[in-house]
Amino acid sequence: MxxxxxxxxxxxxxxxxxxxxxxxxxxxxxxxxxxxxxxxxxxxxxxxxxxxxxxxxxxxxxxxxxxxxxxTPGDQRTFPVQDGExxxxxxxPSVYAAVLVLYRNHKDAPVHAVGAEIWQGDRQVLALSPMHCMGMRGNQVTDYIQSVLEQLHQQFGVSRFEDVIKQLPVEACPIQPCPLKTRIEN
Known part of the structure; x- marks a missing residue:
């Protein structure tokens, strides 16, 4: 008790x-x-x-x-054990996980763009296209991330982003046209 x-x-x-x-x-x-x-x-x-x-x-x-x-018994995976059995x-359980994707060159650099991914186990279900954050202050970026999380919560039931943040360099930003990316390439 x-x-x-x-x-x-x-x-x-x-x-x-x-x-x-x-x-x-x-x-x-x-x-x-x-x-x-x-x-x-x-x-x-x-x-x-x-x-x-x-x-x-x-x-x-x-x-x-x-x-x-x-x-269910039919929903099992087998893994080998040391003695071969x-x-x-x-x-x-099939639950969704949200991963925050930040485009910036290093951890202390300003965020260039924000995106998100939804995963179910080892399968990516959704990749949210990133949005530029140029000109936004830190609190505005945080508010935007919260609004993305609220939308993901409504659609997939996720209540938070995973602890590991996926960070990509600014050069990997897929948004076209990207003023910062064209400045780097020139």
Missing amino acids: ARRVNAKCQQCAILAVEEAIALHGPTGDNCWNPANEQGWGYDCHRRRSHYRYREDNNRTRRRLRKAVREG PMALPAP
Whole structure:
């Protein structure tokens, strides 16, 4: 059986760290525990993180359990094992992944163009044609990326871009005419 939710810790998780220490530290009700019995770690920090992301973690667990339950015996791939016997593993669930594509010459350079790709497993489903970002400020580029993500969420149900960003040099920009590209070529 799962442990009961501590309402006091759940309310504390909503507060900023400074507010929580002021309310529950030595000047407050003195329940703040910065370290465990062994003298390492941060019990309250860990507990606050657990309560803060509890719904997201539970949602992920439910989704993974559902994917395992819905796996059919015919939907399996075989992989060789060390002793030569194949081992059947269920195929991963067919979910979509969004990859952000940035055209720029190095990590600290301004973004020249922004595109996106949708993948389902190892198959590319959609490649969004890039859009020039010349003249846009950083916050405008961020707003544009958010609007692209919202459209992808409506169409494919993706809620975020993958952690790895695909970065291509400006010379690979497919947009024609590209003023920066023609300047580089001349």
